[in-house]
Amino acid sequence: MNANPVSTAESTHNLTLFVAGDAPRSQRARANLAAALARLGLDPATTREIDLTADPAQTLAFGIFATPALLRIRTAGEPEVLYGDLSEGPALERFLVLHEPRLDA
Amino acid sequence: MTEAAEGLVKRATGISGLDQMTQGGLPAAGGTLILGRPASGKTVLALQILALAIARGEGAVFVSFEESRRQVLRDAASFSWWHHLHDEQRFELIDARPTPGARVSGEFDLDGLLAAVGFCVERTGAHWLVFDGIDQLLRRQQDALMASDQIHGLSNWCEERDLTLILTGKLSEHSLAPTHLEGIEFLLPSVFIISTTLVSNQLSRRFRIAKYRGSAHITDEVAMLIDNDGMHFPYAIRPTAAAGPAPNERISTGIRRLDEVLEGGFYRGSTSLISGQPGTAKTTLSGSVAAAAAARGERTLFISFDEQQAPVVRNLASVGIALGEPIAAGLIQFHAREAWDGLVEAHYHALQQLIHSFEPDCLIIDPISALLKADGADSAQIAIERVLSTTRARGITTLLTSLGTQTDPTSEATLSHASTLADTWLVLGYNVRGGERNRSLSVVKSRGSAHSNQVRELILTRQGIDLAEVYEYGTEVLMGTARMQKENEEAINRRLKRLEDDQHQRALEQRIEQAVAEAERLRLELQALEEERSAREHSAQRHEREVINRRQPLASKSEHE
Numbered sequence A: 001m002n003a004n005p006v007s008t009a010e011s012t013h014n015l016t017l018f019v020a021g022d023a024p025r026s027q028r029a030r031a032n033l034a035a036a037l038a039r040l041g042l043d044p045a046t047t048r049e050i051d052l053t054a055d056p057a058q059t060l061a062f063g064i065f066a067t068p069a070l071l072r073i074r075t076a077g078e079p080e081v082l083y084g085d086l087s088e089g090p091a092l093e094r095f096l097v098l099h100e101p102r103l104d105a
Numbered sequence B: 001m002t003e004a005a006e007g008l009v010k011r012a013t014g015i016s017g018l019d020q021m022t023q024g025g026l027p028a029a030g031g032t033l034i035l036g037r038p039a040s041g042k043t044v045l046a047l048q049i050l051a052l053a054i055a056r057g058e059g060a061v062f063v064s065f066e067e068s069r070r071q072v073l074r075d076a077a078s079f080s081w082w083h084h085l086h087d088e089q090r091f092e093l094i095d096a097r098p099t100p101g102a103r104v105s106g107e108f109d110l111d112g113l114l115a116a117v118g119f120c121v122e123r124t125g126a127h128w129l130v131f132d133g134i135d136q137l138l139r140r141q142q143d144a145l146m147a148s149d150q151i152h153g154l155s156n157w158c159e160e161r162d163l164t165l166i167l168t169g170k171l172s173e174h175s176l177a178p179t180h181l182e183g184i185e186f187l188l189p190s191v192f193i194i195s196t197t198l199v200s201n202q203l204s205r206r207f208r209i210a211k212y213r214g215s216a217h218i219t220d221e222v223a224m225l226i227d228n229d230g231m232h233f234p235y236a237i238r239p240t241a242a243a244g245p246a247p248n249e250r251i252s253t254g255i256r257r258l259d260e261v262l263e264g265g266f267y268r269g270s271t272s273l274i275s276g277q278p279g280t281a282k283t284t285l286s287g288s289v290a291a292a293a294a295a296r297g298e299r300t301l302f303i304s305f306d307e308q309q310a311p312v313v314r315n316l317a318s319v320g321i322a323l324g325e326p327i328a329a330g331l332i333q334f335h336a337r338e339a340w341d342g343l344v345e346a347h348y349h350a351l352q353q354l355i356h357s358f359e360p361d362c363l364i365i366d367p368i369s370a371l372l373k374a375d376g377a378d379s380a381q382i383a384i385e386r387v388l389s390t391t392r393a394r395g396i397t398t399l400l401t402s403l404g405t406q407t408d409p410t411s412e413a414t415l416s417h418a419s420t421l422a423d424t425w426l427v428l429g430y431n432v433r434g435g436e437r438n439r440s441l442s443v444v445k446s447r448g449s450a451h452s453n454q455v456r457e458l459i460l461t462r463q464g465i466d467l468a469e470v471y472e473y474g475t476e477v478l479m480g481t482a483r484m485q486k487e488n489e490e491a492i493n494r495r496l497k498r499l500e501d502d503q504h505q506r507a508l509e510q511r512i513e514q515a516v517a518e519a520e521r522l523r524l525e526l527q528a529l530e531e532e533r534s535a536r537e538h539s540a541q542r543h544e545r546e547v548i549n550r551r552q553p554l555a556s557k558s559e560h561e
Helices: A025-039 A059-061 A089-099 B016-021 B041-053 B067-075 B084-088 B111-124 B145-162 B254-259 B282-295 B309-317 B326-330 B342-358 B366-371 B377-394 B410-417 B480-560
Strands: A016-017 A047-051 A067-074 A079-083 B009-011 B030-036 B059-064 B091-095 B126-132 B163-168 B190-199 B202-212 B221-229 B230-232 B271-276 B300-305 B333-335 B363-364 B395-404 B425-432 B434-448 B454-460 B464-468
Touching: A016 A059, A016 B363, A025 A047, A025 A089, A047 B230, A047 B454, A059 B111, A067 A089, A079 A089, B016 B091, B016 B230, B030 B041, B030 B145, B041 B059, B041 B067, B041 B084, B041 B126, B041 B163, B041 B230, B059 B067, B059 B111, B067 B091, B084 B091, B091 B111, B111 B126, B145 B163, B145 B221, B221 B342, B221 B410, B254 B464, B271 B282, B271 B377, B282 B300, B282 B326, B282 B333, B282 B363, B282 B395, B282 B425, B282 B464, B300 B342, B309 B326, B309 B333, B326 B333, B366 B395, B377 B395, B395 B434, B425 B480
Parallel strands: A016 A047, B030 B163, B030 B190, B059 B091, B059 B126, B126 B163, B271 B395, B271 B425, B300 B333, B300 B363, B363 B395
Antiparallel strands: A016 A067, A067 A079, B190 B202, B202 B221, B221 B230, B425 B434, B434 B454, B454 B464
């Protein structure tokens, strides 16, 4: 596990967690993402959260229709999505590590 | 909205056949699952329901999990109602396709989606919500039970908001359960199944209400058609039964002697069948009926499965039947159809639409037996029965023709069931005698008429159609040249007999004249005889008196002496 924080300048708006208020799955996703970021030494500040129940227009704007969902916009602008409460650690870590540039990479 | 007797509130779809089958529409608050294989028409049916709702001023939201917004609108553009889906005030189309390459980590739900849908429902004032192909999203749930839980939640969410929810789902190949959505058919109040089969290379769609909880409904599997106006359920619409007494009015067939045989023609509003082999003048008689109707100022819908309009009009003109003018005047509407060009239900639907739009007084289908050659002919009898139910309910005088074979001129009439349904049945045929083929006509049945069962000769001339008087020769009815020869012989015999009679009469008259003259002569002779006798007697008396007178003086003299 790498504890080095991710550069804020590189990763701002790179990860977006879409949740539905405090629904159980959304709560679990928040917790699971935070834990994974910590395990991987990634900066939690690179992740923003959008509550679709509070701002439903964002659902249409981002095209995210299942919650919770973790969205990453690649450098080329292509979106990448991981649906679910992020309870499967290996899948989440692959999603974060394979594409997330790390400071020590 | 309509409230069924049992209290279930329904919302009409505006698709008449579907509303008849569901007896009022879909549950006003709750979900309906439409299941079918790819290309069965699930999405079109859902879009049509929304378009018709928007046309009525209602709002609607369509959530697509399979196609982009552009694809959905492009698919709808081929239908007559497409423009309603461009009403931005009342319609929202959400492209909810999962992001390509998206992966899953744990459970997810539809709460975010429902938040967005709620936002759109509020904006459009929607009462209708469609989730099209939600299996594309929910199949990503690792636990199948989760998917059904999501649908259950969705249905409840719609019920709370008085939203009519339509879900489309794919039917698996070998079962009636939806793929990726196992068990959701038990959660929703109504389930419709669209099945597709290939019938002689033509796609045949069938629709069935598998379940409609809390509501009476038609459970039959019925044909479902798609045309430019969208979905149709032709057999779901049951014609209203004819009300009131049957008309007693007779209408002419355009053939005077046939009218006489039928005691004045066909009954108005009745059904007649003309069956016979090819070339026996079925179309010609049909044309005569159409022309006669036009002459009365009535409208005729002429459906031809055999020929196009131009050759029919030309051929009928050659026997003195003019259809060109009444067609131009709009009194006769001629529609040529090809039997192979559609399933039976498609022909039936087209017929019903033509009857509905043209509102004819008279309907001619030439020949109705063509439906037996159309694909899906197993429903031909149903189609014919329903067409006739419609015409009877509307008081339309109907004439059907039917092909027969040489060995059995009535075969297809019987197969098509039309002979049983018809009030009047005319059979045309050929009478071959003396190297000559002549058309014949006989009345097999004519309900309500004391008709003759004699076979008659049907004569086509440039001046029109006629029936020859019956000419019996032994047990046969003579036709054509044989009939004419026999008629000529009879005429000659009648003339000879008349001459003979005249001669005999004259002879008798002469003999009477001679007798009268002889009587006069004898009377004169008698008179002369009587006069002669009288004179002779008078003379004898005078002579006797003279003798007496001469004798008396002598006697007196002798006494004195």
